Amino acid sequence: xPNVFYSYKVTDKEAFFDVHELHHxxxxxxxxxxxIRFIDGNGSLFKGKIRKILxxxxxxxxxxxxxxxxxxxxxxxxxxxxxKWHRERLLIEKAIxxxxxxxxxxxxxxxxxHIRKFEKIDLLxxxxxxxxxxxxxxKIRLFSDFNDFIDWMRIQNDTKxxxxxxxxxxxxxxxxxxxxLGLIVGPEGGFSKQELEIFNSLNLQRVKLxxxxxxxxxxxxxxxxxxSYLKGRM
Amino acid sequence: xPNVFYSYKVTDKEAFFDVHELHHxxxxxxxxxxxIRFIDGNGSLFKGKIRKILxxxxxxxxxxxxxxxxxxxxxxxxxxxxxKWHRERLLIEKAIxxxxxxxxxxxxxxxxxHIRKFEKIDLLxxxxxxxxxxxxxxKIRLFSDFNDFIDWMRIQNDTKxxxxxxxxxxxxxxxxxxxxLGLIVGPEGGFSKQELEIFNSLNLQRVKLxxxxxxxxxxxxxxxxxxSYLKGRM
Numbered sequence: 001x002p003n004v005f006y007s008y009k010v011t012d013k014e015a016f017f018d019v020h021e022l023h024h025x026x027x028x029x030x031x032x033x034x035x036i037r038f039i040d041g042n043g044s045l046f047k048g049k050i051r052k053i054l055x056x057x058x059x060x061x062x063x064x065x066x067x068x069x070x071x072x073x074x075x076x077x078x079x080x081x082x083x084k085w086h087r088e089r090l091l092i093e094k095a096i097x098x099x100x101x102x103x104x105x106x107x108x109x110x111x112x113x114h115i116r117k118f119e120k121i122d123l124l125x126x127x128x129x130x131x132x133x134x135x136x137x138x139k140i141r142l143f144s145d146f147n148d149f150i151d152w153m154r155i156q157n158d159t160k161x162x163x164x165x166x167x168x169x170x171x172x173x174x175x176x177x178x179x180x181l182g183l184i185v186g187p188e189g190g191f192s193k194q195e196l197e198i199f200n201s202l203n204l205q206r207v208k209l210x211x212x213x214x215x216x217x218x219x220x221x222x223x224x225x226x227x228s229y230l231k232g233r234m
Numbered sequence: 235x236p237n238v239f240y241s242y243k244v245t246d247k248e249a250f251f252d253v254h255e256l257h258h259x260x261x262x263x264x265x266x267x268x269x270i271r272f273i274d275g276n277g278s279l280f281k282g283k284i285r286k287i288l289x290x291x292x293x294x295x296x297x298x299x300x301x302x303x304x305x306x307x308x309x310x311x312x313x314x315x316x317x318k319w320h321r322e323r324l325l326i327e328k329a330i331x332x333x334x335x336x337x338x339x340x341x342x343x344x345x346x347x348h349i350r351k352f353e354k355i356d357l358l359x360x361x362x363x364x365x366x367x368x369x370x371x372x373k374i375r376l377f378s379d380f381n382d383f384i385d386w387m388r389i390q391n392d393t394k395x396x397x398x399x400x401x402x403x404x405x406x407x408x409x410x411x412x413x414x415l416g417l418i419v420g421p422e423g424g425f426s427k428q429e430l431e432i433f434n435s436l437n438l439q440r441v442k443l444x445x446x447x448x449x450x451x452x453x454x455x456x457x458x459x460x461x462s463y464l465k466g467r468m
Contacts, residue, residue, distance in 0.1 A: 097448060098452070133447070170468070209468050210467050211305065212333060218328055222459050228444075229463070
């Protein structure tokens with residue numbers, strides 16, 4: 001396990017760590033003067049030394065930094081219906097390991113769980129980044145109202161959205177857009193009739209992943225992986 | 235969750251259940267006369283009634299049966315190095331959901347865990363089949379000696395083996411064989427020099443999954459999913 005920390009704010013010479021990172025410092029018994037590696041979520045990996053440990057934050061000096069560019073110009077956005085936490089967590093962790101660019105969560109009529117608090121998802125994302133050494137933090141958007149999600153979709157003019165749907169067409173490489181791709185995954189129980197009508201009115205491409213019925217997180221991950229492959233990421 | 239059971243032996247009129255299924259009967263408070271659904275791992279889904287409950291097994295009558303044919307002629311074989319149990323378990327569960335045909339586990343020099351007992355893997359496979367309603371039980375092969383795994387590979391004349399390797403080529407669809415495909419996934423620490431030399435002598439195709447370093451189970455699942463797609467399963 002690479003011990004790398006997440007800094008929420010980096011200046012020229014210093015990096016700041018919040019209470020969650022501070023907790024990890026303590027677990028690892030780190031103290032002032034110890035060398036650490038950390039990321040900022042914007043493509044940089046730093047080396048530095050712990051300078052200050054306060055009750056709810058810490059500060060480190062920056063001794064070295066390496067900046068990496070994003071590997072891919074086009075973005076892949078995962079839009080998921082809120083689901084059971086263990087499924088949602090696994091999906092988000094793996095999607096981050098695979099380099100997803102944005103995570104959009106919405107509450108659907110048949111969602112078995114409400115939208116989580118932003119901080120809970122944010123912390124999951126940070127930890128997954130640290131685990132997989134992903135230097136780029138995906139954007140996170142949470143819509144507790146399905147209609148707000150639709151309104152947001154309507155103004156994403158540079159993104160082609162694709163709906164995972166057991167009644168859709170088989171995936172083929174002609175479906176892959178040149179620009180950004182948004183993959184929409186409904187809850188285990190599927191979308192409601194009203195929701196499907198809204199998607200219909202948006203003229204979304206509907207895609208199925210074979211004839212098996214896959215669980216929520218398996219379907220979503222399979223979609224992320226196949227579209228990543230078709231977008232030339234693998 | 236579909237409540238479906240696994241019968242280790244099915245005759246014309248009766249199905250037999252071992253102590254693990256018996257335990258599930260008890261958890262669900264099933265009793266003689268209750269109707270159950272069960273699978274035999276050979277493509278059949280049955281309806282029947284519990285007739286006998288003994289101390290270490292149970293028997294049900296068969297009232298209805300539906301037989302399904304395998305969806306795909308060519309087989310996909312997952313050959314994995316033994317790994318940490320939570321990673322191995324997740325991988326096997328998802329591979330079964332995706333319809334893997336055979337699971338081969340071998341102990342590699344850098345494996346952090348020994349090969350599990352057959353019964354442990356078998357039970358995991360059965361439970362994953364029941365969860366995902368996979369009617370076909372994959373074959374399970376366990377090799378505690380790496381050389382035995384290689385000897386087995388050498389006599390699989392109808393299978394093309396592909397090695398996941400960060401130094402391999404990018405996947406492309408010309409790599410996909412007409413017949414059976416075996417995907418080999420090493421331990422988190424990679425294969426040893428000696429092991430790689432053995433694979434070299436076998437002239438295996440080496441394939442990488444993008445430039446990111448993926449965890450054991452993520453790499454393996456990504457491989458299973460992309461090759462399933464390229465073999466026309468999705």
